[in-house]
Amino acid sequence: MVDGTTRRGFLLRGVLGGGAVTLGLPLLDAFLNDNGTAFAATLGGGRLPVRFGTWFWGCGMIPDRWQPKTVGADYDLPPQLAPIAKVKQHVSVLTGFDVLLDGKGNLPHLSGNTAVRTGAPTDDWLGIRAPTLDVLIADAIGGGSFFRSLELSADGDARTSYSFRDGRSMNSATPSAVEFYRKIFGQDFNDPNKADFKPDPRIMVRRSVLSGVTEQRQALQKRLGASDKARLDQYFTSVREMEGKLALQLQKPPPAEACVVPQEAPAVSGDITDVDRRKNNHRLMAEMLAMALACNQTRVFNMTFSTAASDLRQAGQTTGYHQSTHEELIDRSIGYQPTVDFFATRSMEAWADFVSALAAVKEGDGTLLDNMLVFAHSDVSYAKNHDVLGIPVMLAGKAGGKVKSGLHIQGGGETISRVGLTLQQVMGMPVDSWGLDAMNTKRPVSEILA
Amino acid sequence: MAEADVSGAPARLRIWDLPTRLFHWTLVPLLGLAWWTAEERMLDWHRLAGYSIFTLLVFRLIWGVAGSSTARFSHFVGGPVTLFRYVRGHMFHRGAAPAPGHNPVGGWSVLAMIALLAAQVCLGFFSVDIDGMESGPFAYLVDFETGRVAAEWHEFVFNVILALTALHVVAILFYLIHRRDNLVGPMISGTRRWTGEQPVLRFAPAWMALVIFLLVAGGTWLLIAQFGRA
Amino acid sequence: MKRSYSAAFLAFSMLASYAAYAAAPAITNAIKARQASYKEIGGAFKSINDELKSGAPDMNSVKPLARDIAARAALLPKYFPKGSGPEAGLKTRAKPEIWKDNAAFVKLQGDMITAARALDAAAASGNAAGLSAARNTLGGTCKSCHDRFRAEL
Numbered sequence: 001m002v003d004g005t006t007r008r009g010f011l012l013r014g015v016l017g018g019g020a021v022t023l024g025l026p027l028l029d030a031f032l033n034d035n036g037t038a039f040a041a042t043l044g045g046g047r048l049p050v051r052f053g054t055w056f057w058g059c060g061m062i063p064d065r066w067q068p069k070t071v072g073a074d075y076d077l078p079p080q081l082a083p084i085a086k087v088k089q090h091v092s093v094l095t096g097f098d099v100l101l102d103g104k105g106n107l108p109h110l111s112g113n114t115a116v117r118t119g120a121p122t123d124d125w126l127g128i129r130a131p132t133l134d135v136l137i138a139d140a141i142g143g144g145s146f147f148r149s150l151e152l153s154a155d156g157d158a159r160t161s162y163s164f165r166d167g168r169s170m171n172s173a174t175p176s177a178v179e180f181y182r183k184i185f186g187q188d189f190n191d192p193n194k195a196d197f198k199p200d201p202r203i204m205v206r207r208s209v210l211s212g213v214t215e216q217r218q219a220l221q222k223r224l225g226a227s228d229k230a231r232l233d234q235y236f237t238s239v240r241e242m243e244g245k246l247a248l249q250l251q252k253p254p255p256a257e258a259c260v261v262p263q264e265a266p267a268v269s270g271d272i273t274d275v276d277r278r279k280n281n282h283r284l285m286a287e288m289l290a291m292a293l294a295c296n297q298t299r300v301f302n303m304t305f306s307t308a309a310s311d312l313r314q315a316g317q318t319t320g321y322h323q324s325t326h327e328e329l330i331d332r333s334i335g336y337q338p339t340v341d342f343f344a345t346r347s348m349e350a351w352a353d354f355v356s357a358l359a360a361v362k363e364g365d366g367t368l369l370d371n372m373l374v375f376a377h378s379d380v381s382y383a384k385n386h387d388v389l390g391i392p393v394m395l396a397g398k399a400g401g402k403v404k405s406g407l408h409i410q411g412g413g414e415t416i417s418r419v420g421l422t423l424q425q426v427m428g429m430p431v432d433s434w435g436l437d438a439m440n441t442k443r444p445v446s447e448i449l450a
Numbered sequence: 451m452a453e454a455d456v457s458g459a460p461a462r463l464r465i466w467d468l469p470t471r472l473f474h475w476t477l478v479p480l481l482g483l484a485w486w487t488a489e490e491r492m493l494d495w496h497r498l499a500g501y502s503i504f505t506l507l508v509f510r511l512i513w514g515v516a517g518s519s520t521a522r523f524s525h526f527v528g529g530p531v532t533l534f535r536y537v538r539g540h541m542f543h544r545g546a547a548p549a550p551g552h553n554p555v556g557g558w559s560v561l562a563m564i565a566l567l568a569a570q571v572c573l574g575f576f577s578v579d580i581d582g583m584e585s586g587p588f589a590y591l592v593d594f595e596t597g598r599v600a601a602e603w604h605e606f607v608f609n610v611i612l613a614l615t616a617l618h619v620v621a622i623l624f625y626l627i628h629r630r631d632n633l634v635g636p637m638i639s640g641t642r643r644w645t646g647e648q649p650v651l652r653f654a655p656a657w658m659a660l661v662i663f664l665l666v667a668g669g670t671w672l673l674i675a676q677f678g679r680a
Numbered sequence: 681m682k683r684s685y686s687a688a689f690l691a692f693s694m695l696a697s698y699a700a701y702a703a704a705p706a707i708t709n710a711i712k713a714r715q716a717s718y719k720e721i722g723g724a725f726k727s728i729n730d731e732l733k734s735g736a737p738d739m740n741s742v743k744p745l746a747r748d749i750a751a752r753a754a755l756l757p758k759y760f761p762k763g764s765g766p767e768a769g770l771k772t773r774a775k776p777e778i779w780k781d782n783a784a785f786v787k788l789q790g791d792m793i794t795a796a797r798a799l800d801a802a803a804a805s806g807n808a809a810g811l812s813a814a815r816n817t818l819g820g821t822c823k824s825c826h827d828r829f830r831a832e833l
Contacts, residue, residue, distance in 0.1 A: 578722075578726055580722065580822075580826055580830070581722070581725070581819050581822035581823055581826065582721075582722040582723070582724075582725035582726035582729060582819075582822070583725070583729060583815075583819040583822065583823075585726070585729070585730075589726075589730075590730035590733065590734070593723060593726075594719070594722050594723035594726045594727075595719070595723070597726065598722075679730060679733040679734055680733065
């Protein structure tokens, strides 16, 4: 019933609406040793898994208004970074690390993000010569969970992904909260008969996946100590709340003239390019991701808040974020582009939402975020000029104690592949150099290492 | 005003109005100034000369539609047939009668010079020097390469303007020597000797020219001040 | 006998003159690299000047441009190997004086590098007044070298 030894982690399995459902369980104290720092001896005594993920937003920031002035701990928060104030202790900011194009052309909204993730400058998709670092990390540690890695995009497009082995084969993303829900709660790969089954999320959400495993839940609760009971209650409540939010997304559209009932709920409701809708969808997916990570459904993930060359806009406006970065005139009385500033700040709010969702899940003697390393970056720094120098980078989490958080580190114009190298080393991979051509480096960013 | 003598002796005919003459004679020193300030890399003055030439040209284009008869393009610009007839049967004849205003060939050379000057000013607006330091007022709207192309054409067109100016002087000398017709005097005084029947010429009032000029000058100033970045 | 000698001589002299004509790859690369670099520097400098002329320069644009100029300036000295003047047979405005008066040329190159570094520092500090002064100095070094060592046509 509770099986801690399979790759699927700790699971409750049941049946709902004629289909199999699974409910993963977070790491309860009962599974851990006395300190809460490792698995219980009876379960192998292994270390708590350290997860890795990336978070991407498009169109960078306005350097003057984003880069902190003070270096080290307790860095200042300029206007565009103000939204991360409540999660600042979890977040490190890395500025001044450059993509070195080394004579290659700068392909707008491509050269920057691919170079950050592959360590190699390129001006052509087909010229991409290395896999993204999340693929390398997933190859190393992804075997310990059911999904090798989860690619998510908040924009409703499965092609929005910056995870690939080479320029031809993108790992496609799960583009909506509904798809994601189905993926982590509704699939049962162990049953060959049900390989094609796609449980109806509307039924699942209305009746709750919790009701599919009621007996198993109750049996488990009886065996747990007080704090674990409370934790489990909290977990079940958050699952139910999340399902409630999903139910809103899945509401049927008003009856149409022809009155054809859709077979399946639309993947995403409403215009997902609107920044507020995007943030809501993203927050929901972040909460689900936190659950999936806590339940060891995956150890590697990639979340894209907005594509490179950001597709965000505001409902009612015709000029979106990307167009504004190039066409909006600098308001000389304030010294920057106001609409661009608006969207950059919203993107940072989404990042703060993401970090909060991960920090809200308790695990062992800390939080889920403490046992993770999240790598957030954009495709450019100053989008107006497609500038790939000083691409903004933020890290969240402590990687199980291997990394310090809450620092501002200045790169001084050095190659941004130093960051990618550091991340791989932190995740335990035996690499001592990374990157190609001018971006090859052997020096990790030692300031963040604990 | 002219007085006809019954014996047929030459009378004076008013042909060039004051605005046209002022246009001609301020353009000459302005061109010289533009040339010299460019050579001496005094580009603030060069730009000023350019803005002034621009103002004069816009004024001349308006005056060529609204001004005195001899200033109007419709008065002196002829088609290919007129041109051919003039060159063939009139231009080189020693004692041929003079034109009241620009002759057909002269008329086309006026258009050519105005066009070249206009092109030159426009090229100057977008030019950038090799150091990327000095530029025309609208060069910020284009990239460095485009600005350099504009600058190189600006230099070339200047040579064409020089050539045309030289040709203009040669033509005046030709009329002076071969046709025994002094064209410089009338362009200064506004009147020329005339024998025989006097053509009917209308003259627009000078105050109108002043108003137009001031409006054009103000408009140019606004254009440069608001949208230009020197 | 004589005919074959003269034929061989003809062939050899054609070959020799072609060899003299075709520039060595190192020379060609140097010429191409410096022309591309100067063009980029000119473009970056123009953009900085356009920003300064606007009265409220966008430092987010100016900073990376100034850095680019400084980085490129530092690399320029190695793009003027001997034989890369007009004698190379390629289109170049580099005058032979560069190698005849090499000491003077090298000094002016050094001036440019110093001025470019100063512009970069002024941009990094965000100080608009210092930026104007640094811009004037750098423009002056451009002009000095061009006046003396760059052919007009």
